[in-house]
Amino acid sequence: MAVHRGKIAVAGDRYRFLIDPHISGAGPxxxxxxxxxxxxxxxxxxxxxxxxxRANLFKRRAPGVDRKEQMIAANVDTVFIVASCNQDFSGxxxxxxxxxxxxxxxxxxxVLTKADITDTPETFEAAARDLQPGLVVRxxxxxxxxxVARLASWCGMGKTVALLGSSxxxxxxxxxxxxxxxxxxxxxxxxxxxTGRHTTTVREMHRLAGGGWLLDTPGMRxxxxxxxxxxxxxxFDDVAAAVEQCRFSxxxxxxxxxxxxxxxxxxxxxxxxxxxRWRRLTAEEALNTTSLARQxxxxxxx
Ligand SMILES: Nc1nc2c(ncn2[C@@H]2O[C@H](COP(=O)(O)OP(=O)(O)OP(=O)(O)O)[C@@H](O)[C@H]2O)c(=O)[nH]1
Ligand SMILES: [Mg+2]
Ligand SMILES: [Zn+2]
Numbered sequence: 001m002a003v004h005r006g007k008i009a010v011a012g013d014r015y016r017f018l019i020d021p022h023i024s025g026a027g028p029x030x031x032x033x034x035x036x037x038x039x040x041x042x043x044x045x046x047x048x049x050x051x052x053x054r055a056n057l058f059k060r061r062a063p064g065v066d067r068k069e070q071m072i073a074a075n076v077d078t079v080f081i082v083a084s085c086n087q088d089f090s091g092x093x094x095x096x097x098x099x100x101x102x103x104x105x106x107x108x109x110x111v112l113t114k115a116d117i118t119d120t121p122e123t124f125e126a127a128a129r130d131l132q133p134g135l136v137v138r139x140x141x142x143x144x145x146x147x148v149a150r151l152a153s154w155c156g157m158g159k160t161v162a163l164l165g166s167s168x169x170x171x172x173x174x175x176x177x178x179x180x181x182x183x184x185x186x187x188x189x190x191x192x193x194x195t196g197r198h199t200t201t202v203r204e205m206h207r208l209a210g211g212g213w214l215l216d217t218p219g220m221r222x223x224x225x226x227x228x229x230x231x232x233x234x235x236f237d238d239v240a241a242a243v244e245q246c247r248f249s250x251x252x253x254x255x256x257x258x259x260x261x262x263x264x265x266x267x268x269x270x271x272x273x274x275x276x277r278w279r280r281l282t283a284e285e286a287l288n289t290t291s292l293a294r295q296x297x298x299x300x301x302x
Contacts, residue, residue, distance in 0.1 A: 002204040034071040061224035082165035103231025113170035157211035167219025168196020226288035
């Protein structure tokens with residue numbers, strides 16, 4: 001149900017308590033449980049004995065010195081990628097979350113909040129839709145129950161929706177409005193730059209009266225991608241298809257002869273800005289994935 005410092009909250013048929021996350025038979029990867037996991041628990045010892053196989057797992061490369069892999073959530077049906085219609089909006093940041101969702105294989109819905117404080121919600125909506133053809137985008141005032149009801153179809157009985165996004169975009173506000181309560185703390189954003197104050201500090205599941213679950217998460221400062229080659233290929237499928245057309249397999253897509261990417265740009269299939277974003281994310285993913293692989297093999301040797 002929730003990950004606290006050093007403890008996890010579990011719930012089952014008529015019980016709810018905190019347990020130690022260290023599991024004896026945790027399986028080959030040695031993972032700890034995370035929010036959304038299904039566990040087998042020994043009623044007598046109140047110890048978890050096994051994590052059931054996950055339908056999916058969101059993870060990122062944690063910020064900080066050790067830069068380990070960090071689990072975000074498991075067994076998610078839909079992810080609400082939340083951003084607000086203000087100066088904090090960033091298309092390329094949304095795109096990172098989108099790559100992660102596609103990699104994990106979870107249906108993404110972009111939720112643009114704070115439609116009530118802009119005169120031009122359609123410009124934010126257009127920027128989001130531009131990221132991938134067919135992307136589902138909903139623009140709402142997160143404090144208006146009537147507006148937020150348009151998100152209810154993803155939150156039905158037995159469904160789990162994870163909310164991801166930067167601090168201050170209104171994730172907890174959405175959870176409160178969808179639940180018709182104000183039990184989760186929210187906090188005004190900074191006036192200067194419109195960023196949040198990292199109000200939510202715990203990843204936690206919240207139950208809806210209709211039997212759905214909302215997984216609120218702390219706003220992320222940066223989403224560093226790792227192991228997302230498939231997600232990148234899906235979000236940038238136009239660039240990936242163009243790369244296939246290059247004459248040289250090691251083409252750098254600058255001024256090489258018969259470069260499929262430059263040809264696609266010349267035909268107006270995508271912009272150089274999109275190519276640059278693809279370059280940046282691909283380089284970052286390659287770097288993070290190799291250094292994590294190195295870390296893992298070092299751990300195995302120990
Ligand atoms: N006007 C308006 N204010 C909103 C909307 N959504 C959220 N807010 C406000 O924005 C501020 C931040 O909202 P939170 O729900 O705390 O944001 P959060 O994404 O949970 O932030 P962290 O917990 O720090 O990650 C609060 O003051 C909310 O009342 C909206 O749609 N319209
Ligand atoms: Mg919050
Ligand atoms: Zn090329």
